[in-house]
Amino acid sequence: MDSLAESTDDVLVAAAATGDESAFEQLFERHRRQVARIASRFFAQREQIEEIIQDSFTKAYFALNTYHGTHAASFKAWLAQISVNCCYDHLRRARRRPEQGFDDLEDGSVQEFAAWLRSHPADVETRLISRDLASKLLARLSAEDRLVLTLLDVEGFSVAEIAEVTKWSISKVKVRAHRARAHLRRVLQRYI
Amino acid sequence: MFKTSRPRNEELDLIGKVILRSAAAQEEDAEAAASSPFLFTRVRAAIAAEQRLQEESGSWLSLILVARRAVPAMALVATLAAILTVWSAGPMLNGTQAQADEDGLFILLDPGVEQTVLASRGLSRDDVFNIVVDRNYEVKGK
Numbered sequence: 001m002d003s004l005a006e007s008t009d010d011v012l013v014a015a016a017a018t019g020d021e022s023a024f025e026q027l028f029e030r031h032r033r034q035v036a037r038i039a040s041r042f043f044a045q046r047e048q049i050e051e052i053i054q055d056s057f058t059k060a061y062f063a064l065n066t067y068h069g070t071h072a073a074s075f076k077a078w079l080a081q082i083s084v085n086c087c088y089d090h091l092r093r094a095r096r097r098p099e100q101g102f103d104d105l106e107d108g109s110v111q112e113f114a115a116w117l118r119s120h121p122a123d124v125e126t127r128l129i130s131r132d133l134a135s136k137l138l139a140r141l142s143a144e145d146r147l148v149l150t151l152l153d154v155e156g157f158s159v160a161e162i163a164e165v166t167k168w169s170i171s172k173v174k175v176r177a178h179r180a181r182a183h184l185r186r187v188l189q190r191y192i
Numbered sequence: 193m194f195k196t197s198r199p200r201n202e203e204l205d206l207i208g209k210v211i212l213r214s215a216a217a218q219e220e221d222a223e224a225a226a227s228s229p230f231l232f233t234r235v236r237a238a239i240a241a242e243q244r245l246q247e248e249s250g251s252w253l254s255l256i257l258v259a260r261r262a263v264p265a266m267a268l269v270a271t272l273a274a275i276l277t278v279w280s281a282g283p284m285l286n287g288t289q290a291q292a293d294e295d296g297l298f299i300l301l302d303p304g305v306e307q308t309v310l311a312s313r314g315l316s317r318d319d320v321f322n323i324v325v326d327r328n329y330e331v332k333g334k
Contacts, residue, residue, distance in 0.1 A: 044221070050228050053235075054234050
């Protein structure tokens with residue numbers, strides 16, 4: 001195990017691809033926090049984050065043969081791509097569940113949100129609304145809109161980085177970001 | 193119009209960013225999820241389940257592939273069987289008179305039996321009637 005701990009990601013991947021479980025466990029230990037961090041940008045609940053970690057590493061295991069590392073950060077970037085795609089899949093599945101929508105919020109919550117929006121916007125960056133309320137509000141966006149806005153505004157990715165992670169073209173990312181922002185504005189305008 | 197909508201859009205975008213950040217989990221939650229016990233055991237179980245699923249679908253796939261390969265062979269057999277059937281039925285259609293008589297006798301429900309027998313012996317309906325009447329007289333005479 002000590003020798004595994006000193007091995008590079010690429011060596012571990014090669015060993016894991018031949019069925020070495022301890023090598024795969026070492027990769028899991030090294031990168032689980034990174035996957036959790038990505039998942040936490042999209043999902044607030046601990047169970048959801050755990051599910052993303054589980055799905056990401058399961059998918060990574062079966063795709064090990066397709067990994068061809070060329071530089072030190074390769075595996076990390078490759079795994080990040082898988083994790084983002086897992087988040088996207090989960091967002092799409094969540095969209096199909098009507099109970100995740102904003103419409104089922106109690107009147108009190110909607111009023112609270114409307115009041116929050118009407119309040120002085122100067123200190124808006126320092127304010128936080130209830131996480132549950134924010135999640136339900138964002139459930140009104142499509143999975144693609146949510147993905148692109150989160151990667152741009154929360155994760156701080158560039159358009160090129162999003163294109164690389166999602167395998168979309170740069171122009172598609174730009175168009176999607178523009179539409180997502182316009183959609184979010186429309187949603188917010190309803191409550192102001 | 194643009195002068196008024198641009199600051200408004202900027203304000204909405206700012207609010208949108210706050211909402212996006214609010215929906216994200218805190219660092220501690222992410223750390224707690226990553227440090228969750230038995231997480232790797234769950235990953236291992238998920239991998240094993242996926243492998244089983246792939247093996248099952250793989251066996252079905254191989255069965256379909258074998259069946260696909262068998263289709264031309266089965267088509268060939270069916271064609272041969274059809275050719276043989278037509279070929280063996282051919283002589284029957286152009287068969288001899290004797291064969292037709294036998295067929296007529298064996299198929300009792302066929303209304304053509306009587307005509308076939310009469311035609312083969314060269315008897316008319318009257319001849320048959322006379323034979324029957326004569327036979328009846330002979331029986332009564334005895």
